[in-house]
Structures are given as C-alpha cells and as structure tokens.
Amino acid sequence: MTENTVINLKNVDVFQQKHLVLSNVNLNIDKGEFVFLIGQTGSGKSSLLKIIYGDLHIGNGDGQIAGFDLKKLGNKEVPFLRRKLGIVFQDFQLLTDRTVEKNLDFVLKATGWTDQNLISERIKDVLEKVGLRSKIKKMPHELSGGEQQRVVIARALLNNPEIILADEPTGNLDPDTSEEIVMLLKQISQSGTAVLMATHDYHIIRTFPSRIIKCESGVIHEDAQIV
Numbered sequence: 001m002t003e004n005t006v007i008n009l010k011n012v013d014v015f016q017q018k019h020l021v022l023s024n025v026n027l028n029i030d031k032g033e034f035v036f037l038i039g040q041t042g043s044g045k046s047s048l049l050k051i052i053y054g055d056l057h058i059g060n061g062d063g064q065i066a067g068f069d070l071k072k073l074g075n076k077e078v079p080f081l082r083r084k085l086g087i088v089f090q091d092f093q094l095l096t097d098r099t100v101e102k103n104l105d106f107v108l109k110a111t112g113w114t115d116q117n118l119i120s121e122r123i124k125d126v127l128e129k130v131g132l133r134s135k136i137k138k139m140p141h142e143l144s145g146g147e148q149q150r151v152v153i154a155r156a157l158l159n160n161p162e163i164i165l166a167d168e169p170t171g172n173l174d175p176d177t178s179e180e181i182v183m184l185l186k187q188i189s190q191s192g193t194a195v196l197m198a199t200h201d202y203h204i205i206r207t208f209p210s211r212i213i214k215c216e217s218g219v220i221h222e223d224a225q226i227v
C-alpha cells in the first residue's frame with residue numbers, strides 16, 4: 001500500500017449472509033487506475049463491490065477504501081465513505097419526475113452543499129465533463145439510454161470521488177453507446193479517479209485493454225487472460 005492506494009483489501013472473506021462468496025481476497029488499486037472486474041453470473045462481482053462501498057461488512061481480513069478502515073466503519077460513517085465513491089449501476093436510477101439539473105441538485109443538497117451559486121457551477125462542470133451541458137433542462141425520459149447513463153456518471157462525479165464503482169454500466173446499452181460510455185470512464189480514470197467496472201462484455205474488454213480481475217470458484221485472480 002502506498003500514498004496512491006485507494007482500494008486495499010487484505011485477506012478479505014466476502015460473505016452473503018452465511019454463504020462464503022469469495023475467500024482470501026487481496027486487491028490493491030491505485031489512484032487513476034482503470035480495472036475490469038469479470039466473472040460468471042453469481043461469481044461474486046457485485047458482492048465484492050458491496051464490500052468496497054460499505055454495503056456488506058467484512059468478516060475476516062482488512063480493508064482500506066479512500067482512507068476509510070472497513071473494519072471500523074459503522075453505519076454513521078458509511079455516508080462519508082460513499083461521498084468518496086461514485087457509484088454507477090446498469091439501471092440508471094435517475095429520479096424520473098425531475099430534470100437533469102434537479103437530479104444533480106438533489107444529490108448535492110443531500111450531501112451538504114448549500115450555496116446555490118456553487119451548486120449551479122458544479123452541475124454545469126460535471127455535465128460539461130460528460131458532454132451533456134445542453135441537456136441540463138431535459139427530463140430523463142427525453143434522453144437516450146446512453147445520455148441517461150452519462151447523467152448517472154455526471155452524478156457520480158459531483159463530489160469529486162476518488163473511486164468510481166461501475167456495476168455493468170453498459171448492460172442496457174447498444175455496442176456503440178457502450179463504447180462511448182467506457183471511453184468516458186477511461187478518460188475519467190486518466191484524470192486521477194480510479195475506476196473499477198464489473199462487466200460481462202468481452203467486446204468492451206477487448207476494445208479497451210486494461211487490468212483485469214476475475215472472480216472464479218470463490219477466489220479472485222489477477223490479470224486473467226481474455227481469449
């Protein structure tokens with residue numbers, strides 16, 4: 001572990017209730033790294049992400065995530081850990097009853113922002129980053145699937161996260177749009193945010209050669225080869 005480490009898991013056992021999903025997980029991810037997380041359905045990818053964002057408690061082992069010690073993480077600290085993380089899922093989970101701007105405004109206010117000028121600036125900044133500045137007043141249903149996913153990525157960037165966790169972020173998108181989303185996540189990683197992306201999409205993995213971690217038979221392997 002160095003000063004650049006943002007995810008460090010040591011000898012971690014991942015449980016779903018009493019079921020041991022992954023044992024003895026050792027994983028180190030640095031600032032700015034882009035990492036694919038692969039493995040068959042049920043192999044433990046989402047469970048591993050849940051450990052990282054504090055949704056599952058670690059049993060055995062140790063974990064440091066963006067400066068938080070998972071062993072000492074109580075329910076009260078979880079929201080503070082989540083502010084260091086941007087979470088992007090397959091189903092877009094935008095609030096459907098309000099505009100893009102109001103979706104982002106809601107998250108900033110919920111995470112303690114109060115100055116309306118700073119809020120407006122931040123919303124414009126993140127929309128600029130994802131190429132959607134002109135869609136600020138649109139409702140989610142007026143956007144394509146790819147655009148909605150970009151808004152979700154913009155939302156994940158609001159609090160300048162150290163890590164983006166993406167669980168099948170291209171699962172509902174066509175191949176070209178999927179490539180655009182992954183290109184955007186790659187760009188984000190190049191500006192210093194680590195990205196850990198769970199995917200089943202081998203076309204994407206081949207198109208964007210990156211570090212790969214595979215969940216298989218209850219353990220993780222580093223740098224699995226994709227044929």
Ligand SMILES: Nc1ncnc2c1ncn2[C@@H]1O[C@H](COP(=O)(O)OP(=O)(O)OP(=O)(O)O)[C@@H](O)[C@H]1O
Pocket residue numbers: 016017019021039040041042043044045046047048215
């Ligand atoms: N809430 C839960 N309670 C009990 N067992 C669970 C729960 N969630 C997942 N599991 C089990 O944990 C194992 C790992 O599931 P997980 O969702 O992490 O796999 P995954 O690799 O993300 O799969 P997928 O690619 O289908 O999303 C599976 O055997 C699953 O049945």
